[in-house]
Each structure stands twice: as structure tokens, then as C-alpha cells.
Amino acid sequence: MHTQQSAITATGLRKSFGDHVVLDGLDLNVPRGTVFSLLGANGAGKTTTVKILSTLISADGGSARVDGHDLATEPDAVRAAIGVTGQFSAVDNLLTGEENLLLMADLHHLGRHDGRRRAADLLDRFDLVEAGKKPASTYSGGMRRRLDLAMTLVGSPRVIFLDEPTTGLDPRSRRSMWQLVRDLVAGGVTIFLTTQYLEEADELADRIAVLDHGRLVAEGTADELKRRIPGGHVRLRFADPRGLEIAERVLGQASRETDALALRVPSDGSLRSLKTLIGRLDDQAIEVDELSVHTPDLDDVFLALTGNPKNEKVTTR
Structure with missing residues (x-):
């Protein structure tokens, strides 16, 4: 290290x-x-x-x-x-904002002048100048x-x-x-x-x-x-059932959404995988009405990785 x-x-x-x-x-x-x-x-x-x-x-x-x-x-x-x-x-609720900062300055053994200057700088930086004279309880x-x-x-x-x-x-x-x-x-x-x-x-x-x-x-x-988390996909919506059926045949691993002319195609959301997917649709002249990319968020990561005592450590480089 x-x-x-x-x-x-x-x-x-x-x-x-x-x-x-x-x-x-x-x-x-x-x-x-x-x-x-x-x-x-x-x-x-x-x-x-x-x-x-x-x-x-x-x-x-x-x-x-x-x-x-x-x-x-x-x-x-x-x-x-x-x-x-x-x-x-x-x-400390009983002290003003400024007094709280001056107390810390004393604890850090700053001289009186340096302590006041430091407190004033910090009140300004943290947008507390006006509040600095009021008790922290407010x-x-x-x-x-x-x-x-x-x-x-x-x-x-x-x-x-x-x-x-x-x-x-x-x-x-x-x-x-x-x-x-x-x-x-x-x-x-x-x-x-x-x-x-x-x-x-x-x-x-x-x-x-x-x-x-x-x-x-x-x-x-x-x-x-x-x-690292599965569940990323591209959602394709089609104007008519025929386009959907051809795309489903061509793309193989796609799953159909019920009640919508839409397919979900597993994808990591990277540019390369999107270009490949669009290329395959273009080759067959399949018209796509709408394309949206869905990638897992940190909530998905958190839920997938925590709560299981048998999890092995996996480091992503």
C-alpha cells in the first residue's frame, strides 16, 4: 500500500x-x-x-x-x-455560533487574535455570519x-x-x-x-x-x-406487433413485457453493447419507437450485497 x-x-x-x-x-x-x-x-x-x-x-x-x-x-x-x-x-446550545467557534479555537490553543479571525472566516464560509450572534438553540x-x-x-x-x-x-x-x-x-x-x-x-x-x-x-x-449487479436492461418499444415479433426472434434473450409492445434486452448499459444492439436492429430494418436504458442504482447494489452473511468479498478494480 x-x-x-x-x-x-x-x-x-x-x-x-x-x-x-x-x-x-x-x-x-x-x-x-x-x-x-x-x-x-x-x-x-x-x-x-x-x-x-x-x-x-x-x-x-x-x-x-x-x-x-x-x-x-x-x-x-x-x-x-x-x-x-x-x-x-x-x-453547545447555550452559546452563540460565534462563541462555539471561539471555544473550539481555545481548545486548539489558537491565540485570541487568531481565534477570532478563524471564527469570522468560518462563519462567513458557512453562511452563518448573521446567525453567529444568536444562540445555537435557535x-x-x-x-x-x-x-x-x-x-x-x-x-x-x-x-x-x-x-x-x-x-x-x-x-x-x-x-x-x-x-x-x-x-x-x-x-x-x-x-x-x-x-x-x-x-x-x-x-x-x-x-x-x-x-x-x-x-x-x-x-x-x-x-x-x-x-456488477444484474438487472441492467434496454427497453425497446415498438409501433406494431410485427416489429416486436421480428425483434424478439432476432434478439433471442429478450423478454416481452405484458400489455405493452415492448421488449427488455439484458444489457450492462455500456456504449459498446448499445451499438451492437442497434446494429442488429438496423440489419433487420426493425423500426423501434422508443429506446431507454435502465441500469441498476446503488439501492440495487446495496440490497444485492448486504444481509447475506455468506457474502465473499469482491473488489472491483
Whole structure:
């Protein structure tokens, strides 16, 4: 593994609580300056992974490095390099937004002047200047999440763990969080994202790993993972029954849709397979009224890969 280019590496991480195995030999490699998303159902081990990598709890076995520092022997260096924002906010309701940020600046031993400047910069960057003078108890869910992330950034972390950062947010607040994440990554920060929102992983992640029963069952880009799942097809609709019948004969493995002049042809949705299909229809001069491509989404991937303890790990390169 190229630890120089890696923000996080983990080898054989194990964790049990009593008889319950939560992580069963987890291997990870997260390149610097990327978004890496860990997907899994409740109880799959996502939060435990974040807690181990952010030094909150120790693993029972295996090893890991974060920002080049060994978790076991250099925990202070790891803590200095990371920020963590979870589903449960660290915001103090009694303080204003600005006071929350100044408190974090004190904890990071920033001088008075530097602390004020940092707080002002972050309030501006997170669109909280107006709200900065108001108690955090008056904030909406989206504003609290933005303040929480701003507090995480006071210490200028190089690696940020976002544990289900948009749970419970409305679509607009979620999108504004996504933009903040993109801006951070553009600035060279590495984001380790755990989420149950598959759309979020699809939207943000450079690589996605699927965790099930404490083991990684798949890893790859969103597109690579989608291509591994059967169910992709091209739907062809015809103007008349004759076209449908000829196409069905020519294409062989197509299945007919009941009550519609339509065929479903299995396909991975790639340009090459589409060109081949259209070529075969053209050769027979078959008129197609409408063609649509249906590829599996991350929901399909998730359902196909999780919930089965016998799943073997499959990595897509």
C-alpha cells in the first residue's frame, strides 16, 4: 500500500463487544484528497470503524495509519490531524455560533487574535455570519450541521470523518452540505463519509466500500459497483406487433413485457453493447419507437450485497 498517497490505511481491523463480532478483519486504503464512503445497514460496523480510526476506542486486532501516523503508537498525532463530526452534534446550545467557534479555537490553543479571525472566516464560509450572534438553540437542523462542521474545521484537519452528516436534513440543507464537502476536498482535505443515503454516496464519493456483518463485501467506484449487479436492461418499444415479433426472434434473450409492445434486452448499459444492439436492429430494418436504458442504482447494489452473511468479498478494480 502506498502510505505516502494514502490518508488512511487499515489492515485486518477487528473489534468485538462481548460475543458480538462488529468488525471482522477490515482492510481499507483511502487516497489523500478524496471522498471515501463506507456504506452499510444499521449495525454493520460503520460507526465502530469511525470510532477506531478517530482514536475514540481501540481495535482488538489489526493495525491502521491515519495521515501517516500509527493509531496504536501515535494517537496524539492522529488526533491533531483529524476532525470528526457525527450524527450527534457537538454544538453547545447555550452559546452563540460565534462563541462555539471561539471555544473550539481555545481548545486548539489558537491565540485570541487568531481565534477570532478563524471564527469570522468560518462563519462567513458557512453562511452563518448573521446567525453567529444568536444562540445555537435557535438554529435549524441544517444550520446546526453547518456550525458543527465549521467547529470541526477550526483545527484545520487534513482528514475529516463525517458520520451520517445529513441524517434528518431537508433536501436543500443536504445539498448545501454536499457543496461544503466538495469545497473541502477541492482544498486537499480527505473525507471519510459514512452514510445510509445511497444517493449521497453516489453524489460525493470517489470510492465506495460496502460493509456487511463487519466485513467489506465490495469496493469500487459507484459505476463499477452498479455494473456488477444484474438487472441492467434496454427497453425497446415498438409501433406494431410485427416489429416486436421480428425483434424478439432476432434478439433471442429478450423478454416481452405484458400489455405493452415492448421488449427488455439484458444489457450492462455500456456504449459498446448499445451499438451492437442497434446494429442488429438496423440489419433487420426493425423500426423501434422508443429506446431507454435502465441500469441498476446503488439501492440495487446495496440490497444485492448486504444481509447475506455468506457474502465473499469482491473488489472491483
